[in-house]
Amino acid sequence: MERDQFMELTVLPGTDRCGEREGFDRITLRPGDTVSIVGSTGSGKSAFINDIEVLAQKDTVTGRSILINGAPPSDDMVRDPAKKPIALITQNTRVIADLTVSRFLALHTKARDTDAGELITRTVALANEFTGEKIAGSTRMTSLSGGQTRSLLIADAIMIGQTPILLLDEVENAGIFKEKVIRCLKHYEKAVIFVTHDPLLSLITDRRIVMKHGAVVDVLEPKDEEREMISHVSRIDAFLVELRERIRAGDLITGDMPMCRMPRVTA
Numbered sequence: 001m002e003r004d005q006f007m008e009l010t011v012l013p014g015t016d017r018c019g020e021r022e023g024f025d026r027i028t029l030r031p032g033d034t035v036s037i038v039g040s041t042g043s044g045k046s047a048f049i050n051d052i053e054v055l056a057q058k059d060t061v062t063g064r065s066i067l068i069n070g071a072p073p074s075d076d077m078v079r080d081p082a083k084k085p086i087a088l089i090t091q092n093t094r095v096i097a098d099l100t101v102s103r104f105l106a107l108h109t110k111a112r113d114t115d116a117g118e119l120i121t122r123t124v125a126l127a128n129e130f131t132g133e134k135i136a137g138s139t140r141m142t143s144l145s146g147g148q149t150r151s152l153l154i155a156d157a158i159m160i161g162q163t164p165i166l167l168l169d170e171v172e173n174a175g176i177f178k179e180k181v182i183r184c185l186k187h188y189e190k191a192v193i194f195v196t197h198d199p200l201l202s203l204i205t206d207r208r209i210v211m212k213h214g215a216v217v218d219v220l221e222p223k224d225e226e227r228e229m230i231s232h233v234s235r236i237d238a239f240l241v242e243l244r245e246r247i248r249a250g251d252l253i254t255g256d257m258p259m260c261r262m263p264r265v266t267a
């Protein structure tokens with residue numbers, strides 16, 4: 001399904017782990033929407049996005065169902081990956097094919113019946129905006145790191161797959177530049193759901209789904225209330241990114257970093 005054919009995806013409620021109906025009527029996702037899913041370990045976050053990925057019809061453990069453009073998805077869409085409007089990328093997503101990056105993207109380009117060439121170069125360039133260590137077209141897919149693989153797959157879903165809906169399950173830990181990814185996804189009008197334990201990522205999405213005992217217990221839409229905290233957390237995050245890079249580069253961390261210039265936030 002191409003971007004212009006996708007108007008909305010709807011999640012209809014199921015039940016929590018005790019069989020109680022969960023606390024929302026429907027959750028609707030449209031192009032350009034960014035949503036995070038938060039909740040403790042085992043609260044059902046991955047199950048929620050897996051329901052979307054498989055286009056559940058009350059046939060999963062949660063009993064949820066998914067509508068595309070207001071109707072149950074066609075059999076075609078459920079069975080044929082090329083017709084599915086959804087890409088799921090998890091921490092374990094790996095590409096085991098023994099191909100170079102360029103060849104992998106070229107095959108995908110063909111499978112999707114789009115023009116190749118420039119597109120491959122632009123896709124690699126986009127992936128390199130998300131990741132620290134640069135990827136070359138000649139790199140073998142199997143030798144990419146976890147973070148590089150996920151960066152490439154996100155860029156691929158945006159540029160080549162033209163997938164309108166992206167589901168990202170805890171991809172932030174691999175040093176992907178989060179704000180850049182969000183800005184880019186918004187620019188290309190993707191609908192995106194992040195399962196995340198990362199405070200900044202949770203705060204910068206438009207909506208935040210809160211999970212407990214296998215069920216959605218709240219859907220927060222903070223608008224401006226969290227703006228001040230976002231800019232504070234963003235500075236802390238930038239500090240941590242720099243710290244991580246310096247530790248990775250083998251620097252000795254001696255206290256000359258600008259942490260103390262950050263304003264304190266009072267509750």
Ligand SMILES: Nc1ncnc2c1ncn2[C@@H]1O[C@H](COP(=O)(O)OP(=O)(O)OP(=O)(O)O)[C@@H](O)[C@H]1O
Pocket residue numbers: 014015016017018039040041042043044045046047048061062213214215
């Ligand atoms: N509504 C539900 N009813 C019954 N079982 C559920 C429900 N939701 C999730 N589960 C089950 O609970 C287990 C944990 O759920 P899940 O893996 O989604 O948690 P998670 O929030 O992603 O945890 P983590 O942060 O560790 O990744 C899974 O086996 C899942 O199938």
Ligand SMILES: [Mg+2]
Pocket residue numbers: 045046047169195
């Ligand atoms: Mg999970």
